[in-house]
Amino acid sequence: MYERQYSVYVWHVGDFKLDSCRVCGAPISPFMSFGQMPIANGFLRPEEFADEYFFELAPAFCSSCHMFQIVEQPEPQAMFHENYAFFSSTSKYMQDHFKAFADDVSERFIAGRPSPFVVELGSNDGIMLRNFAAAGIHHLGVEPSANVAEVARSNGVETISVFFGAETAADIADQHGKANAILAANVMCHIPDIQGVALGVRSLLADDGVFVFEDPYLGDMIEKTSYDQIYDEHVFIFSALSVAEAFRRHGLELIDVAPQVTHGGSMRYTLAFEGARPVSSAVETILAKERAQGLDKPETYDRFRMNCETSRRDLMTLLNELREAGKRVVGYGATSKSTTTMNYCGVTPDHVEFISDTTPIKQGKCTPGAHIPVKPHADFAAAPPDYTLLFAWNHQREIMANETSYTDGGGKWITYIPKVEIFP
Ligand code: TYD
Ligand code: ZN
Numbered sequence: 001m002y003e004r005q006y007s008v009y010v011w012h013v014g015d016f017k018l019d020s021c022r023v024c025g026a027p028i029s030p031f032m033s034f035g036q037m038p039i040a041n042g043f044l045r046p047e048e049f050a051d052e053y054f055f056e057l058a059p060a061f062c063s064s065c066h067m068f069q070i071v072e073q074p075e076p077q078a079m080f081h082e083n084y085a086f087f088s089s090t091s092k093y094m095q096d097h098f099k100a101f102a103d104d105v106s107e108r109f110i111a112g113r114p115s116p117f118v119v120e121l122g123s124n125d126g127i128m129l130r131n132f133a134a135a136g137i138h139h140l141g142v143e144p145s146a147n148v149a150e151v152a153r154s155n156g157v158e159t160i161s162v163f164f165g166a167e168t169a170a171d172i173a174d175q176h177g178k179a180n181a182i183l184a185a186n187v188m189c190h191i192p193d194i195q196g197v198a199l200g201v202r203s204l205l206a207d208d209g210v211f212v213f214e215d216p217y218l219g220d221m222i223e224k225t226s227y228d229q230i231y232d233e234h235v236f237i238f239s240a241l242s243v244a245e246a247f248r249r250h251g252l253e254l255i256d257v258a259p260q261v262t263h264g265g266s267m268r269y270t271l272a273f274e275g276a277r278p279v280s281s282a283v284e285t286i287l288a289k290e291r292a293q294g295l296d297k298p299e300t301y302d303r304f305r306m307n308c309e310t311s312r313r314d315l316m317t318l319l320n321e322l323r324e325a326g327k328r329v330v331g332y333g334a335t336s337k338s339t340t341t342m343n344y345c346g347v348t349p350d351h352v353e354f355i356s357d358t359t360p361i362k363q364g365k366c367t368p369g370a371h372i373p374v375k376p377h378a379d380f381a382a383a384p385p386d387y388t389l390l391f392a393w394n395h396q397r398e399i400m401a402n403e404t405s406y407t408d409g410g411g412k413w414i415t416y417i418p419k420v421e422i423f424p
Helices: 046-051 092-110 129-134 146-154 166-176 194-204 218-224 240-248 281-293 298-324 336-345 377-382 393-402 404-408
Strands: 059-061 068-070 117-121 138-142 179-185 205-216 252-260 266-273 329-332 387-390 412-415 421-423
Touching: 059 298, 092 129, 092 179, 092 205, 117 129, 129 138, 138 166, 166 179, 166 194, 179 194, 194 205, 194 240, 194 252, 205 218, 205 252, 218 281, 240 252, 240 266, 240 281, 252 281, 298 329, 298 336, 387 393, 393 404
Parallel strands: 117 138, 117 179, 179 205, 329 387, 387 412
Antiparallel strands: 059 068, 205 266, 252 266, 412 421
């Protein structure tokens, strides 16, 4: 069952197509469409092509509360099938990131308290909470995916397999007491029922507790035209403006923000009960920056649409030229994001021979919609292509460090974020 396998909150996902904002109820309509889109993580075999699921991927901006959201989400059964299991801890880089996240929370909000309690929503395999477990801090992971939760427990991270909402939050508070910190990473943007989470946070959080979460950041997406952040699982792309407004409605105040480099540009938001804690000057600074960037104005999203069209045209012009010149092009990283890129732009197996990816469950399958074969890195290393299209652009630094022999041997890279370019 999909709900056992997946690590976030799919149970609220309807098969709806919205005409009103999920946060404030104001009328919304899409400012563009990426067209018919398959499930971003729906890697499949040729015999499954005929039954592939598609939906229309179309984002909208609510000019009342400033929330950026997609209007249609596929049915959860289509999104999360039995092979879908994402384990966070496979990347050393992400392990370090979450240790730093945990250390920061500990220093600022946990240290010196008599018996602190930390909860994480969508705690996955315990990549963040294990840092609290190691320090002997009372913690609880809330991870709906049973198999992923089991891995966390085997790592010594106390975890329950339930969906977080007002009722579960009250149960947790009864059993464990109120939480000094509730954390979430790359989870909030997946949950359509942001209201339900806010109610849960309210009933679980101690009076002076904090709710700290991070997700891909709208400001980066607009600045870099990284439209590939938009796919079925990302219901929302948050900004400080939209987060402050969404939680203000529930008596929670944005008290701090901190930009992160992960996932191509993320933001960490810290919230507390209104008036309970001082508000950092970083909040007013980022709100002013977002207004200056126009994140509160519909025209910004019209411009974003035009930038997406330019990016698509430039990428396809380049790929068509390379194909005509008989060059070999291989993709690097079969990311969720690349599903939007390939299907919106019209990339085919004639343009990209295969995609190299280190994830065993993706290998031997084809990418959703575009049907480009995914192969192990050994295939890339054995026959280095003329050009490598960097779909995992968010890991550029790490990948460049690992691929010096390809690059030094004359291999060329193609990126499309923030614009289509060949390097070095
Ligand atoms: P990820 O960064 O999680 O992006 P998304 O959220 O869009 O899926 O995915 C990175 C993908 O790239 C993952 O499938 C693993 C792959 N990858 C490689 O194949 N080699 C590498 O060196 C790196 C860093 C990632
Ligand atoms: Zn709204």
